[in-house]
Amino acid sequence: MSGFPYEEQFGVNRTLPENGMEQDAVLSMLSAMSSAENPVWEGGQCSGTMYCGDHDHYDFLNLAFSQFSYVNSLQRDMCPSATKCEAEIIAMTLDLLGASNVKDTTPVGLVTSGGSGSIAHAVLAYREHHPTSGRPNIIKPETAHPAFSKAGHLFGVEMKIAPVDPTTTQVELEWVKANIDENTIALIGSACNYGYGTVDPIGELGALALEHHVGLHVDGCLGGFILPFGRELGYDIEPFDFSVPGVTSISADTHKYGYALKGTSVLCFADQALRNDQYFYLTDWSGGKYCSPGMDGSRSGGLLAATWAAMVHLGHEGYLRYAKEIFATSATMQAAVREHPSLRLMGKPTFLFSFTSDEFDIYLVNDFLRTRGWRLNGQQYPNALHMAVTRPQTQPGVVERWKTDLADAVAYATKHKDELPKSGAIYGGVEGGPSEAVRRHHQILHGRHDGQAVLHPLVMRRRDRALSQHRLRHRWTEGWSRHARRARSSLYEVHHVATHYSEDGGATQDADRVVDAHHRCDEATSRDVEYSR
Numbered sequence: 001m002s003g004f005p006y007e008e009q010f011g012v013n014r015t016l017p018e019n020g021m022e023q024d025a026v027l028s029m030l031s032a033m034s035s036a037e038n039p040v041w042e043g044g045q046c047s048g049t050m051y052c053g054d055h056d057h058y059d060f061l062n063l064a065f066s067q068f069s070y071v072n073s074l075q076r077d078m079c080p081s082a083t084k085c086e087a088e089i090i091a092m093t094l095d096l097l098g099a100s101n102v103k104d105t106t107p108v109g110l111v112t113s114g115g116s117g118s119i120a121h122a123v124l125a126y127r128e129h130h131p132t133s134g135r136p137n138i139i140k141p142e143t144a145h146p147a148f149s150k151a152g153h154l155f156g157v158e159m160k161i162a163p164v165d166p167t168t169t170q171v172e173l174e175w176v177k178a179n180i181d182e183n184t185i186a187l188i189g190s191a192c193n194y195g196y197g198t199v200d201p202i203g204e205l206g207a208l209a210l211e212h213h214v215g216l217h218v219d220g221c222l223g224g225f226i227l228p229f230g231r232e233l234g235y236d237i238e239p240f241d242f243s244v245p246g247v248t249s250i251s252a253d254t255h256k257y258g259y260a261l262k263g264t265s266v267l268c269f270a271d272q273a274l275r276n277d278q279y280f281y282l283t284d285w286s287g288g289k290y291c292s293p294g295m296d297g298s299r300s301g302g303l304l305a306a307t308w309a310a311m312v313h314l315g316h317e318g319y320l321r322y323a324k325e326i327f328a329t330s331a332t333m334q335a336a337v338r339e340h341p342s343l344r345l346m347g348k349p350t351f352l353f354s355f356t357s358d359e360f361d362i363y364l365v366n367d368f369l370r371t372r373g374w375r376l377n378g379q380q381y382p383n384a385l386h387m388a389v390t391r392p393q394t395q396p397g398v399v400e401r402w403k404t405d406l407a408d409a410v411a412y413a414t415k416h417k418d419e420l421p422k423s424g425a426i427y428g429g430v431e432g433g434p435s436e437a438v439r440r441h442h443q444i445l446h447g448r449h450d451g452q453a454v455l456h457p458l459v460m461r462r463r464d465r466a467l468s469q470h471r472l473r474h475r476w477t478e479g480w481s482r483h484a485r486r487a488r489s490s491l492y493e494v495h496h497v498a499t500h501y502s503e504d505g506g507a508t509q510d511a512d513r514v515v516d517a518h519h520r521c522d523e524a525t526s527r528d529v530e531y532s533r
């Protein structure tokens with residue numbers, strides 16, 4: 001046996017089955033796999049990732065999804081419902097994030113495929129909106145999500161990494177200020193960051209952004225749909241939304257605390273012009289005039305329907321009720337951490353908290369907690385563990401288990417403090433420094449993708465197989481940067497094509513016509529949000 005998932009129960013498909021399987025058989029295999037996997041998080045001992053955790057809610061979203069799962073929302077003439085759902089998702093998100101405070105520009109949004117998608121579109125928009133003489137750069141706190149670095153890598157934007165204060169875990173403003181230069185196009189702040197659940201000083205970042213005429217993107221991928229409710233409940237969370245002068249865009253993931261299905265996020269812009277600068281047009285293609293509002297081409301209407309369904313079903317009262325339970329649970333779990341003098345909470349956490357120890361390696365605590373079924377997220381520099389509290393933790397009994405298991409884990413770590421921990425997680429504790437860690441991560445990715453996901457047909461000739469394995473290996477090592485360079489230059493090319501055509505009368509008309517469809521979405525959006533202008 002190769003260790004390939006479910007090989008023993010269901011075998012491995014290396015080619016299309018000669019004769020198709022009955023629907024019932026297919027569904028029963030899928031059901032067996034999901035039943036085997038759900039208990040990992042259902043008990044409430046898994047950090048983050050499952051935000052709602054309520055199977056009735058998922059069933060409801062799946063029904064909503066099924067109405068339009070096969071519809072391509074790119075073909076808007078066939079599905080006005082997609083325009084309704086998308087426009088209302090954007091309007092509701094803009095409203096939640098304080099867009100009514102925007103006075104001089106028109107706030108708009110974009111529904112993307114997830115947090116990384118929203119961040120990538122934001123980086124692209126800033127690059128297009130702020131032409132620079134040299135290589136553009138963005139200043140991001142070290143704690144901001146890797147998706148910014150990934151987007152910078154793809155779009156040729158340098159990420160300047162601002163250090164954070166080790167006690168508060170917030171970005172060091174003096175460093176940001178000293179490092180803004182003529183090629184800086186935007187600053188980043190998180191509300192909140194993935195690692196510590198802390199919120200950067202958005203007000204001060206906004207003031208810097210205004211002073212230097214650069215953008216400020218607030219990463220609310222994780223917090224965008226829960227922090228506003230935390231503030232409403234009276235938790236001490238600084239303003240981070242469009243009410244803060246200088247904030248020009250905010251990402252907020254519907255597929256996290258928006259309690260929608262996986263695959264959507266909302267990217268909100270204070271100014272329509274900023275969003276529109278990353279639109280893509282190819283008006284002289286032989287296949288027809290092509291325009292898409294973001295990087296995706298075809299998108300499932302089902303995801304828009306399910307996201308919309310989650311939002312209108314829960315409503316303000318539902319989101320507030322869930323936030324109340326989550327914040328209260330997180331506060332109780334944090335209090336349990338504070339009871340142990342050998343543990344130290346990092347900064348001023350929110351619904352997500354992180355802790356470390358100055359007395360032993362915190363991964364010893366993790367080693368023990370794993371034996372009791374807990375799945376926390378591992379961090380490094382310093383080693384720390386984080387718990388993103390979601391609805392599954394709010395179930396009766398989970399907090400009590402946390403208190404008992406944490407106490408036992410601290411006793412274990414104290415007793416074994418001279419030993420090396422077994423866990424280190426993918427983010428932490430890889431021996432041998434950064435280059436060794438990179439090598440290990442390549443191995444992990446190789447194992448996951450080439451070793452498992454790529455199953456070569458048994459019939460493949462050996463020579464072909466060797467060749468294709470060589471190609472895959474190549475792609476995963478040096479090849480990646482070549483790919484990125486090619487992607488980058490083709491995007492620049494696209495940019496130039498668009499600019500060229502917008503200077504040329506004939507094609508401008510085409511481009512205008514194509515963009516009309518998206519404007520319809522904007523109109524619907526602004527109809528639904530009452531801007532006080």
Ligand SMILES: Cc1ncc(COP(=O)(O)O)c(C=O)c1O
Nearest residue numbers: 114115116145192193194221222
């Ligand atoms: C703060 C923050 N930003 C961005 C992301 C990226 O989101 P996604 O995994 O949906 O691409 C995450 C994911 O956890 C996050 O926590």
